[in-house]
Amino acid sequence: MSEITLQIDGREVKAEEGMTILEAAQSAGISIPTLCHHEKLEPYGACRICTVEIEAHGRTNLVAACLYPVEQNLVVRTRSEKVDKTRKVLLELMLAHAPDAAALQDLAQEYGADKARFGKESSFCILCGLCVRYCAEVKKKNAIGFVDRGTRREVIFIPEITSKECWDCKECFPLCPTEALQATFLLTKALMSPSPPSAPESEE
Amino acid sequence: MKEKKVRSEARGGGKIEQIINKYQGDPSSLIQLLLEIQRENRWLPNEALKKVSKTLGVPLSQIQHVATFYKAFSLVPRGRHEVQVCLGTACHVRGGPRILDRVEEILGIQAGQTTTDMEFTLETVNCLGCCALGPVMVVDGKYHGKITPTEAEEVLKKL
Structure with missing residues (x-):
């Protein structure tokens, strides 16, 4: 393992080859906001809130810190005018979907994002995929998945698997950066649909 | 007329099974298999998707993901x-x-x-x-x- 030196926010940071900018920053105690990142899961790069500005080979570029591998002599800026503006717009877009999410509101305050900038389209979901990926990668149950595409993309529980697996697990709920209640709602809906063979009548 | 319809449906059911069996256990042939069922049956019944999931070893959530992503697939019955x-x-x-x-x-x-x-x-x-x-x-x-x-x-x- 060769060691790599890069610069993050003006500080020299040592990292190992194959690490991402996010990992290198975290090991140096520099914080980069994340929403779709989870230690146990593969990097996904869905929320883009970890966007940072990098400078390499004489050019600057915006990249997702959770995906971008460190390079020798890379210059990273975790806060710059461009980065802040990008994060602000991203937050405003996500707030249109989940205006009351605590995680988003904290970030919105920091970046001055206006939650009413874009028309409300409350789906409560920002499609970070944490629940979907956790179920597939950690629990290996695949009870929850994405369906459809584009603006109609959403997360659903598969009734056939949900009725067997989810009642005793529910580990995906606390992962949700927006509304865990939404997951409950979707779960209930999945169990209420006519097809599952052995759905419990009622829990409580 | 009605009888003919019922019979053709029963035949379709057997055909779906035949198609699925043809692709025994190869997850990468998912789309090809779904396309073939779609062509034969004009839509993808949930029962068929469950069978596909079992035979190919692909999680049902992933099949739903694919089946809803492409416009070539329909999860509701379509007309003749x-x-x-x-x-x-x-x-x-x-x-x-x-x-x-x-x-x-x-x-x-x-x-x-x-x-x-x-x-x-x-x-x-x-x-x-x-x-x-x-x-x-x-x-x-x-x-x-x-x-x-x-x-x-x-x-x-x-x-």
């Missing part, structure tokens, strides 16, 4: 005849909406719906790539270019 009316820019200015109005009137359904007798499924599309022929209506893969509402009616009545 597929009618598509183009409403792309060129067809729109050349009278596509008028064709659609007439077709909706004849079939008694809105775009995106299927008639209750399962004969017709009506859809709108955004461009078929033959704008010079606009307005275009496609019935079961056959293109009818420069069509008028009256001609559209004739085409549908002949089926």
Whole structure:
């Protein structure tokens, strides 16, 4: 393992080859906001809130810190005018979907994002995929998945698997950066649909 | 007539099984397999998807993901005849909406719906790539270019 030196926010940071900018920053105690990142899961790069500005080979570029591998002599800026503006717009877009999410509101305050900038389209979901990926990668149950595409993309529980697996697990709920209640709602809906063979009548 | 329908459905069921068995245990052939079922059966019943999941070892959530992503797949029953009316820019200015109005009137359904007798499924599309022929209506893969509402009616009545 060769060691790599890069610069993050003006500080020299040592990292190992194959690490991402996010990992290198975290090991140096520099914080980069994340929403779709989870230690146990593969990097996904869905929320883009970890966007940072990098400078390499004489050019600057915006990249997702959770995906971008460190390079020798890379210059990273975790806060710059461009980065802040990008994060602000991203937050405003996500707030249109989940205006009351605590995680988003904290970030919105920091970046001055206006939650009413874009028309409300409350789906409560920002499609970070944490629940979907956790179920597939950690629990290996695949009870929850994405369906459809584009603006109609959403997360659903598969009734056939949900009725067997989810009642005793529910580990995906606390992962949700927006509304865990939404997951409950979707779960209930999945169990209420006519097809599952052995759905419990009622829990409580 | 009814008897024929029932029999053909039963035959379709067996065919789905045959198709699934052909691809025993190869997860990478998922889309090919779904396409073949779609072609044979005109839609993908949930029961078939469950069977596919078991045979290929692909989680049902992933199959749903794929089946809802591509427009080639349908998770609801579709009619025997597929009618598509183009409403792309060129067809729109050349009278596509008028064709659609007439077709909706004849079939008694809105775009995106299927008639209750399962004969017709009506859809709108955004461009078929033959704008010079606009307005275009496609019935079961056959293109009818420069069509008028009256001609559209004739085409549908002949089926």
